[in-house]
Amino acid sequence: MTFFKPFAVVAALAVAAAPAFAESRVTYKSAKSASSYYQMAVQIAEAMKAGSGNEIIVTVEESQGSVQNVMEVKARGADYVFTTPPALVRLAQGGKAMFEGKGDPAFDEIRALFPIPSLTMHFVVSEASGITDFAGLEGKTVLLGKGSFGAREGAKYLGLFGLEGKVELAEVELSNAVPALKNGQIDAFVTAGSFPAPNVIEAAASTGVTVLSLSDEQIAQTKRARLVIPAGTYAGQEEDIVTTSLPVVAYTTTKMDEETAYQLTKTFWEGKAAMGEAAPWWNGVDESLMANITGKLHPGAIRYYKEAGMALTDAQM
Incomplete structure (x- = not known):
């Protein structure tokens, strides 16, 4: 049985494309290709393309796991988006557990965009x-x-x-x-x-x-x-x-510009209902999961959440 119907998402979102802005190319690093989280990444890529009127182009990369995703922050640029549990971000920023002796100032620049299925x-x-x-x-x-x-x-x-x-x-x-x-x-x-x-x-x-x-x-x-x-x-x-x-969140870093982070966040939430029609796991994502984001949000994401009237904590700001 599969829930994954990316072309249904494209069709549903194409009629509601976001206002045009400079084309943004984003790399989305997710999970192993056989996992449901990789399927989610591909679905997000399709939704971003359709919902932005082809202005956000997302390339999905396979990953060996969340620790690798966080570690690559040190070498990645402004186009990097990745998924990981918030707990791992806290450990990286504190240089603890699997990040002991591997700390880097780049970890302090990690910023959240939106929650994905836990x-x-x-x-x-x-x-x-x-x-x-x-x-x-x-x-x-x-x-x-x-x-x-x-x-x-x-x-x-x-x-x-x-x-x-x-x-x-x-x-x-x-x-x-x-x-x-x-x-x-x-x-x-x-x-x-x-x-x-x-x-x-x-x-x-x-x-x-x-x-x-x-x-x-x-x-x-x-x-x-x-x-x-x-x-x-x-x-x-x-x-x-x-x-x-275990909550899972899509992150980027402060290297990403505010407009791109805003459009990514806005397009995700506005396309979530259509994604849920194609894959029911998205129906478990709602505003309540925002409480699981324990670190800072990207300024572009904050801008969207304020516009949408979603409550944020002081720690997220």
Whole structure:
């Protein structure tokens, strides 16, 4: 199943092109080409071109990850836009964790433009398992996957919620999660990505699943952002799912001129509804995600948000 329909976005936006200005060429560095975030980047590129009347031309570059995206700020120019969680920007600016000993004044010039779909945690259990909450995972077989954010976060949550050593961890690749759940090889799997997640959609449609909600206390333990997946997102989901997420934001630097940053931000928000028609993950992006941008916004973006009447914090200014 795919949600990606870039030409639908182009058609929808072409009729509402923004006023002309000097052509801007932008490089948008995203994620691995097989990921949903790369698909989002391509969709943004199409939307920018259509929504600006061909005045914003975006070239999408594949990336090996968010850390690489931040590190390249040191060598990039005014046309560089990249995606990363705000937490990584804070670490880079503080020279901490993976950026220890690799600090650079260029990191202090990073500025936010707009939020994109968050990495959203899904704890997916089969209906046949009878699991209704995290305590019910005890003694069950859970697939975490390997090496991904979702796998690391899932293992962390099992520890936080008193389940470490109390579940059987399946030695199955996450790509095989749905058939493994269907044939009873596993009782649950953990995945992180933009919602609606394709593997969760498939599992809900073919097997019948429950996506577990976290309590407010559990969310506080994780120290992650609270996120609500609306009822009806997945087949059989009658209530909202309360879970956690890792926010992801599109950034540039102060090298970018104000007008280009303004047009990028304006075109993104004005084209978001059309993007959502082509790919439902955009429907989870709204003004509420602005609170997840903990650092400074680019002056051009600030100009748009003031015009649009969106509230900004002192820290974002």
